[in-house]
Amino acid sequence: MSMKIATVQLWVHDQDAALEFWTKKVGFQVTSDVTVPEMGNFRWLAVGPVSQPDVSICLMALPGQPIMDDKTQEQVLDVVGKGFAGSVFLTTEDVDGDYARLVAQGVEFVDKPEDRLYGRDCGFRDPSGNHVRLTQLNPDFPS
Template identity: 80%
Template structure:
């Protein structure tokens, strides 16, 4: 089978704020930024790590009508803001260095790097509230 993961969607409150965060603070690159007039000016915005051109995050604005009624939209925004909509898992070969670099750029970590059974790990949230884990995995961890 040749199926692969290409894009993962995360809900964001503000695509421009998310774009700035993911590119300027996390260090990802823009992989697509297209506005589709035929779909009511729908903006397809994706970012990804420089070393993985075939994998990206879609920074998806939470839609209103006709996709979601206002009550559902408000509920999604609330759940995202609390950090419970999803978690993005990132790996690095220098968690302490990335923690220091990103902290200096204003990223607010909810957990400092700590040793875990699978490696060294910390957590932060994006401007919308999405939870992100940053891990430096032990070489023998198969996860």
């Protein structure tokens, strides 16, 4: 099979705030930033780790009418803000070092690095509320 994961999506409240967070604080690079006037100025904004140029996270603004009515949009934003619309799982070779670097950049963590069965792990949320886990995997734990 030749399929690969190229892009995953996170709903965001504000694409510019999400862009600043993921690039300036987390250290990802912009992989795509295209606005399409013919589609109501739809903006395809994606970021990804410098070490993985073929993988990205699309920072997707919630669509309005006719795709999503106001009530549904409000419900989705509420769920995102609570951290239940999706998670991103990042791995690292130095969770404590990356934790310290991200804290220094102003990233607010929901928990500090802690040893777990599968590795050393911590979590933070982006400005929209999306949950992000940062893990240094235990090499002895089955994947």
